[in-house]
Amino acid sequence: MGLPTTIAIDGPAASGKSTLGALLAEALGYLYFDTGVMYRAVTLAALQNGVDIFDEAAIGELAEKVRIDVAPPSADDGRDYDVLLDGQDVTWEIRSDAVNDHVSDISVYARVRNAMTDQQRRIALENKVVMVGRDIGTVVMPDADLKIYLDASVEVRAQRRYQEMLDRGEQADFEAVLGSLKNRDHIDSNREIAPLKPAEDAIVIQADCLGIQQVLEKAKELVYRV
Numbered sequence: 001m002g003l004p005t006t007i008a009i010d011g012p013a014a015s016g017k018s019t020l021g022a023l024l025a026e027a028l029g030y031l032y033f034d035t036g037v038m039y040r041a042v043t044l045a046a047l048q049n050g051v052d053i054f055d056e057a058a059i060g061e062l063a064e065k066v067r068i069d070v071a072p073p074s075a076d077d078g079r080d081y082d083v084l085l086d087g088q089d090v091t092w093e094i095r096s097d098a099v100n101d102h103v104s105d106i107s108v109y110a111r112v113r114n115a116m117t118d119q120q121r122r123i124a125l126e127n128k129v130v131m132v133g134r135d136i137g138t139v140v141m142p143d144a145d146l147k148i149y150l151d152a153s154v155e156v157r158a159q160r161r162y163q164e165m166l167d168r169g170e171q172a173d174f175e176a177v178l179g180s181l182k183n184r185d186h187i188d189s190n191r192e193i194a195p196l197k198p199a200e201d202a203i204v205i206q207a208d209c210l211g212i213q214q215v216l217e218k219a220k221e222l223v224y225r226v
């Protein structure tokens, strides 16, 4: 058997999935695709257009209408890629507190999930890919060659997210970050459609005591073992 060509990485917010996904994709020469940016871009579109986050029909319509593109980085400001919403660069706007506070609310809607899942499956069909999210191994690519579920305690995750914000020169409050992650974990894990959970055939990596290089090493062992 050759190397896995479709790799799913799922896990809770700030578990290090995105960093692992980007490094693994780079090492393998595969496309890296972070599905979280799509849900974030829909949330931003709703906030920018004054669409009520709790109006499921209106948000569903918006999700089907907006164009979300991920492109190579156009600026040297720490970004790994550009995120474009109807052609507008929203790479940093989708990381705002306002988006963090509402992204899990819109991610429960069936029409939103269907629209995003369709696009993600098309990307997975066309590329060798490392795809990162919440439901990649369970729903988007149930036949993925390798499924990793990257987990860590909420305290460790909050500490990492808090540090990232400080490193970017942003103001941050640890308790607020912790509260926001707990809230998202709760909504993401308890929603009816595509809840956050490891696929039955996923390999769980518990990263509380592992740095990113150690996590990457473990993931590479899995890639070359399959």
Ligand code: CDP
Pocket (backbone or CB within 6 Å): 012, 013, 014, 015, 018, 035, 036, 037, 039, 040, 103, 104, 105, 107, 132, 133, 134, 135, 136, 184, 188
């Ligand atoms: O980067 P972080 O781990 O904070 O979050 P993200 O991966 O950017 O995802 C943001 C939110 O989008 C999650 O909390 C989920 O509510 C939603 N999401 C989802 O429902 N399904 C996915 N495949 C990816 C993200």
